[in-house]
Amino acid sequence: MGGRLWRDASDRLTCDWPGVEAVGYPTSCRALADAFGLAPVGELVVGLDAMFRDFERGGQVVGLAWDIWMGFTAVAKSVASEPLIRDIAVWLGKE
Numbered sequence: 001m002g003g004r005l006w007r008d009a010s011d012r013l014t015c016d017w018p019g020v021e022a023v024g025y026p027t028s029c030r031a032l033a034d035a036f037g038l039a040p041v042g043e044l045v046v047g048l049d050a051m052f053r054d055f056e057r058g059g060q061v062v063g064l065a066w067d068i069w070m071g072f073t074a075v076a077k078s079v080a081s082e083p084l085i086r087d088i089a090v091w092l093g094k095e
């Protein structure tokens with residue numbers, strides 16, 4: 001189950017995909033990129049307990065991240081990106 005929506009501490013619309021382990025982050029990003037026509041923006045950032053990268057589609061930018069506390073999350077980088085996060089949440093709920 002996935003697709004739960006909430007606002008993070010910065011008031012950005014966020015959804016999650018529970019059960020994704022660190023090793024599954026690249027595959028999960030690829031699946032979302034393929035499903036939604038997302039292109040990577042910038043470099044992949046990898047730390048000891050987190051990794052993240054931004055992706056873009058038609059000016060809508062979302063962050064796809066994994067960390068040890070939340071697992072896999074997708075976050076809208078702007079209000080204009082919120083519809084894409086809502087679509088991702090629906091898709092995650094079906095996976």
